[in-house]
Structure formats: C-alpha cells, structure tokens
Amino acid sequence: MGLLDGKVAVVTGGARGLGFGMAGRFLEEGAKVVLGDVLVGEGEEAAAALGSAATFERCDVTVEADVADLVASAVARHGRLDVMCNNAGAIGVRGSILDIAAEDWDATMALLLRGAFFGMKHAGAVMVEQGSGSIVSTASVAALEPGNGPHVYGTAKAALVHLTKRAALELGERGVRVNAICPGGVATNMVLGLFGAGDANADQVEQIEQMMAFRPPMGRAGTVDDVSAVAAWLASDEASFVTGQAIAVDGGESVGMKWSLQAVK
Ligand SMILES: NC(=O)c1ccc[n+]([C@@H]2O[C@H](COP(=O)([O-])OP(=O)(O)OC[C@H]3O[C@@H](n4cnc5c(N)ncnc54)[C@H](O)[C@@H]3O)[C@@H](O)[C@H]2O)c1
Incomplete structure (x- = not known):
C-alpha cells in the first residue's frame, strides 16, 4: 500500500x-x-x-x-x-x-x-x-x-x-x-546557478553542499x-x-543559528 x-x-x-x-x-x-x-x-x-x-x-x-x-x-x-x-x-x-x-x-x-x-x-x-x-x-x-x-x-x-x-x-x-x-x-540547478556552477560535477556539488551545511542546525544541506x-x-x-x-523543511535553519555557533550559551 x-x-x-x-x-x-x-x-x-x-x-x-x-x-x-x-x-x-x-x-x-x-x-x-x-x-x-x-x-x-x-x-x-x-x-x-x-x-x-x-x-x-x-x-x-x-x-x-x-x-x-x-x-x-x-x-x-x-x-x-x-x-x-x-x-x-x-x-x-x-x-x-x-x-x-x-x-x-x-x-x-x-x-x-x-x-x-x-x-x-x-x-x-x-x-x-x-x-x-x-x-x-x-x-x-x-x-x-x-x-x-x-x-x-x-x-x-x-x-x-x-x-x-x-x-x-x-x-x-x-x-x-x-x-x-x-x-x-x-543543491538543485537553481541553487547551483547562484554559485555560478550550473553544470556542476559531483565534486563541485559536494563542495557547494558543504558550504550550505554551515547554516542549518542539522549541519547539512x-x-x-x-x-x-x-x-x-x-x-x-x-x-x-x-x-x-507552511512547513519548513530546512534542518532548523529558520529557527535560528545552530548552538555550536552561538556566542552566548
Ligand atoms: N533548491 C532550493 O534550495 C530551494 C529552496 C527553497 C525553495 N525552492 C523552490 O523550489 C522550487 C523548485 O526549484 P528547484 O530548486 O527544484 O529548481 P530547478 O531549477 O531545479 O527546477 C525548477 C523547475 O521549474 C521550471 N520552471 C521555471 N520557470 C517555469 C515556468 N514559467 N513554468 C513552468 N516551469 C518553470 C524549470 O524549467 C525547472 O524545471 C522553486 O519554486 C524554488 O523557488 C528551492
């Protein structure tokens, strides 16, 4: 089913x-x-x-x-x-x-x-x-x-x-x-295009995903x-x-900065 x-x-x-x-x-x-x-x-x-x-x-x-x-x-x-x-x-x-x-x-x-x-x-x-x-x-x-x-x-x-x-x-x-x-x-075409990598190969996609992993609390793109x-x-x-x-599917990004990056804990 x-x-x-x-x-x-x-x-x-x-x-x-x-x-x-x-x-x-x-x-x-x-x-x-x-x-x-x-x-x-x-x-x-x-x-x-x-x-x-x-x-x-x-x-x-x-x-x-x-x-x-x-x-x-x-x-x-x-x-x-x-x-x-x-x-x-x-x-x-x-x-x-x-x-x-x-x-x-x-x-x-x-x-x-x-x-x-x-x-x-x-x-x-x-x-x-x-x-x-x-x-x-x-x-x-x-x-x-x-x-x-x-x-x-x-x-x-x-x-x-x-x-x-x-x-x-x-x-x-x-x-x-x-x-x-x-x-x-x-990392779809729309996003790869923002990084100037419209026809990105797998390595470039991985690099871009690593950059995008910076923000979400879940620590990944x-x-x-x-x-x-x-x-x-x-x-x-x-x-x-x-x-x-409106359901966020964003690894927590819209909630705020991940704990490990917060200055005041
Ligand atoms: N990828 C992300 O990080 C992300 C994040 C948030 C929201 N979105 C949204 O997700 C949706 C899909 O984007 P994506 O990331 O898959 O990008 P994508 O570029 O891979 O796919 C977008 C698709 O929309 C089609 N399209 C564009 N203009 C059109 C039109 N006038 N009529 C019909 N089709 C048209 C494109 O040809 C393409 O197939 C978009 O609304 C985008 O704003 C994407």
Whole structure:
C-alpha cells in the first residue's frame, strides 16, 4: 500500500530538481503524475524516465491558459485530480532595491506568486467539485526569514505563504487542503546557478553542499528526498487534518543559528 494509491497529481516545474523528485516520490507511493514545465525536451525525458504512470505537458505557469490546460489534461487523462504541486520557480531578479526594474519585478512575481495562484484557482475548481484534494506549493525558507534570498524572491515566497493560508480558509469546508513547504538550501540547478556552477560535477556539488551545511542546525544541506517526502505526506490522507500550514523543511535553519555557533550559551 502506497501513501498515494489511486491518486492523480500534477507537478509544475517537474522536469528538474525538487519537482522531478516529488513526481518520483508520488509515483513510488502509487500516484499517477502529470508533469508540467517550460523545458519540453527535459520534461519529456523526465516523464519517460519515471515510467508509464508519468506524462508530460508543456506549461508556462505565468500563462493562465497553460495552467488551466495542464489541469484539464490531467483530468481528461485520469478522470480526477487529487494533488496539485505549485512548484515551478527560479530565483528571479536579483540586486539592489534601488535598481530593480518594474518589468523584472513583474516577471519574478508572475513566476513565483501568480503562477501558484493559477494552480490554486484551476486545480481548486476541480477539487471543490470532487469534494477533496490537496494543494501543495513550494515556498521557501526565504518566506520565513527576511534575511535569506533576493528581495523579490523572498517577497513572492512570503506572499505565497499568505495566499496558501487564505486559500486554506476558503477551501477547507469544501474538502480541499492547501499547504506550503518551505525548503532550505538544496543543491538543485537553481541553487547551483547562484554559485555560478550550473553544470556542476559531483565534486563541485559536494563542495557547494558543504558550504550550505554551515547554516542549518542539522549541519547539512537539504536533499530532494527531504522535500519530496514531506510533499508526499502533505499530499496524502495521512495529513487529512493539516491545512493552511507552511512547513519548513530546512534542518532548523529558520529557527535560528545552530548552538555550536552561538556566542552566548
Ligand atoms: N533548491 C532550493 O534550495 C530551494 C529552496 C527553497 C525553495 N525552492 C523552490 O523550489 C522550487 C523548485 O526549484 P528547484 O530548486 O527544484 O529548481 P530547478 O531549477 O531545479 O527546477 C525548477 C523547475 O521549474 C521550471 N520552471 C521555471 N520557470 C517555469 C515556468 N514559467 N513554468 C513552468 N516551469 C518553470 C524549470 O524549467 C525547472 O524545471 C522553486 O519554486 C524554488 O523557488 C528551492
């Protein structure tokens, strides 16, 4: 028996990184999964690698019609939708608040906040009709700690947590749970890119993970599996009384500095 036997899940940003990991975990737990991503070649390869219960659709989450089509295609293929993971993302515009251009602000907010809203809206409509469903959005530790991450990224993720709570308030009585995960640093392409190591080899990834291990009290970087396990649990009926939550999966980073580094003990 898997945690997600018989369930149908959509995962945006499923071609790589955390989304690909979530899709793999959901499949192991018995779900059927539809991946959405702007990376068509990689998305198709990802679905093929995951097996016959996974399919891929091109979807740009900043375009409402794409998200609506992704949801509709999962329902057309599998007859229902139980889990919607609003996960697609990128670091977006960086730099000083004095320099950020309006169009870069808009593009980053469209990807990280509006895209998740479209997922909640269109998957939510199907789930309300069904009377059940779980929406899980990937926020970030940057939503919980203003000192972590670029200005617009952190602002969008904090707003995503707030939107998660708002949606949970509305949809709870209609059987739909809405939660967010706030991962700490995981060495995906997005993070490797921040270290200037987009095509990093295993040694470089290990070095970067060692640098990221500095902050969390658990003394290590996060992994895709750490995040996927929590996503699978939130998606499942095991979490049937959990809604409106932003669950940090960050080795304790958002709680504070690890004891061994604290000056006053
Ligand atoms: N890796 C981390 O340390 C970390 C920490 C906290 C939160 N997150 C969040 O996790 C999510 C996944 O990031 P990741 O670390 O796996 O990065 P990643 O770069 O490995 O994967 C991101 C995926 O999103 C896709 N994507 C980007 N723009 C898209 C769009 N407009 N429409 C559809 N797909 C799009 C990319 O093509 C890619 O496949 C993001 O929302 C990110 O902000 C990551």
